[in-house]
Amino acid sequence: MNQEPPPEVQITPHPELWFEDGNIELIAENVSFRVHKTVLAGSSDFFKDMFSLPQPPVDEPAEGETQSIQPDVPRLQTSETVEDLAHFLDVMYNSLRYFQKDSQITYNSLQAVLILSQKFSAEALRTFAIGRLEAAFPRSFTEWEAIMTGDRVQPVIYSEDELFSIANLARETVLTHILPVVLYDCCQQDIDWILEGIEKADGKRIELSAENRKSCLQARSKLTAATLQMLRTLSYARDGLCDQYGCISALRDISGGDLVNDRLLHHPMVVLDEEFESAPQPQPQGVALLNMVGAAPVTGIASLCRLCRDNCRNQMRIAREKLLRDMDEYIPINA
Ligand SMILES: [Zn+2]
Secondary structure: OOOOOOHHHOOEEOOOOOOOOOOEEEEEOOEEEEEOHHHHHHHOHHHHHHHHOOOOOOOOOOOOOOOOOOOOOOEEEOOOOHHHHHHHHHHHHOHHHHOOOOOOEEHHHHHHHHHHHHHOOOHHHHHHHHHHHHHHOOOOHHHHHHHHOOOOOOOEEOOHHHHHHHHHHHHHOOOOOOHHHHHHHHHOOOHHHHHHOEEOOOOOEEOOOHHHHHHHHHHHHHHHHHHHHHHHHHHHOOOOOOOOHHHHHHHHHHHOOOOOOHHHHHOOOHHHHHHHHHOOOOOOHHHHHHHOOOOOOOOHHHHOOHHHHHHHHHHHHHHHHHHHHOHHHHOOOOO
16 A cells, blocks of 8 residues: 555645635645635625535545645635636735726736636626726727827736637627727737637647637728728828928828838738837928938938827827727627
């Protein structure tokens, strides 16, 4: 008989979510979370119902069995991973931290809370998780713009491949009100990623679901058309405000498609922001004339005066606002 207990029965306490005064142990894999029945029952109808039933007696350790923690409280084996259960209990126990201004939550944590709150009928936690997703992918233009410009902290931390997972999760959990905004961000990704998925460092491939992929492909052509339409409207940006030949000429070229390239069409709107950010500020006319000798002529956005440039950005802002308002038309989710 083996004197050493097999490694799989070794239960170790979770480093943070194991409370001395806890009165129930949830086991995920081989990790124990010693928590409080009242806290579980307060958040979850599943646990509330379970604890209202007569409880089985606490198991005594079998002879010769060594355990790192004496099971002096009832143990419940769960089918969750350690990470998922830790995320779920962390939000349950530390919810105040997540309600602070500019608080952020990782996608992994959010996903675990969303899935486990459904499983354990924890309505308040599910509402919290959905609220975080709504804040990360808002339908309000002011909020959307604040996140895009970095004025507001993105409430959910996620990578490109996790963005695809969020889209799939939103589809699976029928969060159809945020799905178009998530898919809009997916549309900005590389076409190879949209078609074939993103390979992560560990070799795992994250793919958009077939429905989401179809929505993205249909949306991309609509978004391209919207981008071209917006570029056309930029020619009116100087209407009655500026008579400089350089501006008239540059805006005519831009609205006529001078800026259009592969990247602009595949990353609608994002590229325009970069163009406006990176174009050098116009120089005073005298300096510009001196520099003309031997220098490449200044064209496109760089040749616009400050007024025309600001007006262009304003036109883009109006176009974005319209885009968000009409998102459901641009991004068909039941494609
Ligand atoms: Zn101008």
